[in-house]
Amino acid sequence: MASRTHQTLSDLGADGTNSLVIPQGLHDFVDAQVVMEHGQQAIFHKRILSSAFGVEFYNSCPCLGYIIKGEEVFITPTGEEITVGAGEMVLLPRDVFMVTNFSGSDGPLEALLFFFDDTVIREFERQSPGHSAHPTSRIGAYKIDHHNSLNGFMRSMIDIYKTIDGTRELLHTKLMELLFLIAAEDEPMRLRSFLHENCSDSGKRNIRHLMREHCAHNLSVHDYAHLSGRSVSAFNREFKRQFGVAPSKWLIEQRLTRARDAVLSTDASITEIGFEIGYESTSHFIAQFKSMFGTTPKRLRLEQL
Structure with a gap:
């Protein structure tokens, strides 16, 4: 992005x-x-x-x-x-x-x-x-x-x-x-x-709860680190310890999963779906979608008809 x-x-x-x-x-x-x-x-x-x-x-x-x-x-x-x-x-x-x-x-x-x-x-x-x-x-x-x-x-x-x-x-x-x-x-x-x-001892927030609550929003890893009360490096380390993957990879997977659900359940265009989950380039979106699911969004939709 x-x-x-x-x-x-x-x-x-x-x-x-x-x-x-x-x-x-x-x-x-x-x-x-x-x-x-x-x-x-x-x-x-x-x-x-x-x-x-x-x-x-x-x-x-x-x-x-x-x-x-x-x-x-x-x-x-x-x-x-x-x-x-x-x-x-x-x-x-x-x-x-x-x-x-x-x-x-x-x-x-x-x-x-x-x-x-x-x-x-x-x-x-x-x-x-x-x-x-x-x-x-x-x-x-x-x-x-x-x-x-x-x-x-x-x-x-x-x-x-x-x-x-x-x-x-x-x-x-x-x-x-x-x-x-x-x-x-x-x-x-x-x-x-x-x-x-609206007053609280912010401190460090539970990462799993934070990601469950806000992963649908197109925030950056830097933003999530700030919201968790950690530096970017500390957030990356703790996230990988808990989830087993880097946060950037996890966020891509979550967004592409939302995109797949939208492809199968809505009539929105492929470009609109990619844009909605944070991809300015439709070709980049399609390439990452295919890499994760083994097929393109258009082909997946046609296979469900």
Whole structure:
């Protein structure tokens, strides 16, 4: 699969073969710029000039998106659509795949993305009044309407901090300030419940569970290593110990197995099936399919008629 480096987020939507793991995956796109970053604490400024539909992304930590210009639609794993316009924001949970759509017919989309790690969340919970209150039922993703004080905070991020080489301490302070502003202006118990359910000691995740849960998504080995809490080399070693093959080979086998099921159970074209599982080249897809199953996708389909 082709490298994403220097692509735009619109390209990712048009390509449709890969999922984006954020925040770390944003570095590969020219229309997403770092404002401040340290570990998983981060603030990004994104400006998308043309329509981007069907961009699938995975949050490795909770995220707040604030729309400066334009309108963006977020689709949750349950199919709920959350439409966020200028001056509004959305809180997005960790460890879920979501899809975003943006139409560029009325101009560019401009937004700020804030990523919170466990350190920020725990400190906010300790300092927040009523932090010991029992959280409400599961929150999931939710939208926050326009508030003047929050809009003023966001303007300062653009006017001041894009030209400052922010320190770790400054980044931490701005993320804490944002959470306290949301608690003051919005429903504080809703925010606490969201943060409570999205704070965990990430550490190393069970590789078998991780792959069972996410192997249908076209992520890279590097992405899976990050999600597992390991370096790429450590992930490769542990994966091979557990599965008996390298992760790259295992992922190809899983994708080709999905392709075989699609060949036998759908009317989609061979090109469409290959594209869906991450192959930009139909000839490459057919060659790997034949190498694994001993026949081409077209011949397999004809044999089942």
